[in-house]
Amino acid sequence: MTILVTGSxxxxxxxxxxxxxxxxRNVVGIADRDLPAIARFEFAGLPGHYIGIVADVRQESSxxxxxxxxxxxxVIHAAAITSNAARERTQASQTVGVNLGGLTAVASAAAQHGVERFVFxxxxxxxGGGTPDYELLHEDYPKNPGNIYALSKWTxxxxxxxxxxxxxLDWVAGRLAGVFGxxxxxxxxxxxxxxxxxxxxxAFDGAAATLPRPGRSNWHFSRDAASALSTLLLAPAHQHRIYNLGTPYVWSIGDWCERLAGHFPQFTISVGEGEGSPIDLYGDSDGGILSGARFTEEFGPTGTHDLDAAxxxxxxxxxxxxxxGLERSAA
Ligand SMILES: O=C(O)[C@H]1O[C@H](OP(=O)(O)OP(=O)(O)OC[C@H]2O[C@@H](n3ccc(=O)[nH]c3=O)[C@H](O)[C@@H]2O)[C@H](O)[C@@H](O)[C@H]1O
Structure with missing residues (x-):
């Protein structure tokens, strides 16, 4: 079995x-760029075999x-442009081209090639950003995509x-929320x-940070997100097409920053008012919590890393x- 991962x-x-x-496992990765050198080096030591190909996901014939x-x-299709409203004011067609044109090209190629499973x-x-704070968002919760990126995922x-x-085509969509790691x-x-x-x-820079509010959510550890997506890819069967992949681990960025302050003594954090560099929490309110109940009932937990483990x-x-990945400021 060879698995194709786009956006590798x-x-x-x-x-x-x-x-x-x-x-x-044997993996072929497609992206518009090579793997970072450190990943290339590290992955070469793993038991599976990796081939990386630089290609355009919109080119169906390639x-x-x-x-x-x-x-x-x-196939797992992860290539995307995760744009915000500012980028979309001038580059909306790129987001649509990659996120919808790319998806259609890769899925269509997968169908013609006869792949066994396609995960989006x-x-x-x-x-959308306006869901009530901490309300559980199950798969059929009303959709209200706030920008073209969000609309491209729903479409x-x-x-x-x-x-x-x-x-x-046997396809499955796994919806992620707030992935970090x-x-x-x-x-x-x-x-x-x-x-x-x-x-x-x-924190790495020894700077001061300010959070507009603590920022509670079920932030998804990237190891757990990868594991849940790979379950959707490899499970012998699935009862649904769409799975929300929220974890049960709800904590705040304030909680994370407290731990960072213990680790990096020069780092300081204030919540609400403060002189430190602002941390963007994606919007003005915490919003709903992505459910993982459907996935968990069928396949087991969507994650195993609570705040401390992560x-x-x-x-x-x-x-x-x-x-x-972390950059030092020029100052
Ligand atoms: O949080 C999310 O919601 C997002 O999380 C994931 O995005 P991330 O991994 O966080 O984004 P990033 O680090 O920017 O990597 C983009 C990759 O695409 C490749 N890519 C992109 C554009 C293109 O034209 N071609 C291409 O190969 C590019 O080379 C790179 O390999 C999902 O995959 C996304 O679908 C969305 O759900």
Missing amino acids: SGFVGLNIVEHLLAEG IRRIMGEHNVTR VSSNAIF GEMILEKLGASAG PWEYRTGLRDTMNPVFQANTL FDHLMNWHEAHGFF
């Missing part, structure tokens, strides 16, 4: 590739040729529904870095990887 050089893609290689050459049997990395963004699910029915770095294609990444960057893992990982 990005944050979520790197976690998926590493997870699959650690299980000894994708189909790659699938044929490498006997691809399953979708997002809680489809519910992407609908495209798969049509394509799946007409072309006989190893391998996050600035690709220039995601406009808001996870608040954990923002806080870690400031914190210890990530700090150890950063120390072993030269604080990959």
Whole structure:
């Protein structure tokens, strides 16, 4: 079995590739750029075999040729532009082209090639930013995408529904929320870095940070997100097409920052008012909590890392990887 991962050089893609290689699987990665050098080096030591190909996910014929050459049997599609409203004012067509054109091209190639399963990395963004704080967002909760990126994820699910029915593609969508953890770095294609990444960057720099509010959510550790997506890819069968992948671990970025302050003594954090660099929490309110009940009932937990486990893992990982992704300010 060879698994194709698109967006393999990005944050979520790197976690998926590493997870699959650690299980000894053969992976072909497609992205518009190579893996970061440190990932290339590290993945070479894992039991599975990796081939990286720089290609355009919108080019259906190239994708189909790659699938044929490498006997691809399953696909995870993670390539995307995670744009915000500012980028979309001038580059909306790029987001639509990559997120919808790319999805359609890869899914269509997968259907023609006859892959056994196609997993689409979708997002809680489809519910919009105005959901009531801490309300549980189940799969059928009303959608209210607030920007073109969010709309592209929701529309992407609908495209798969049509394509799946007409072309006989076995597809599944896994919706992620607030992913943080190893391998996050600035690709220039995601406009808001996870608040954990923002806080870690400031802590690494020994700076002061200010949070507008504590920022409670079920932030999803990237190791757990990769594991849940790989379950959707490899499970012998699935009862549903769409799964919300929220975890039971609800904590605040304020909680994370307290732990950071213990780890980096020069780092300070204030909540509400403060002189420190602001941490962007994605919006004016915490909003709903993505459910994981459907997935859990069918496959087991959507994650195993609570706040402390994730914190210890990530700090150890950063120390072993030269604080990959985190930038020091010029000051
Ligand atoms: O949080 C989310 O909701 C998002 O999380 C994930 O994005 P991240 O991994 O965080 O983004 P990032 O680090 O920027 O990597 C983008 C990758 O795409 C590749 N990419 C992109 C554009 C393109 O034209 N071609 C291409 O190969 C590019 O080379 C790189 O390999 C999901 O995959 C996304 O679908 C969305 O759900």
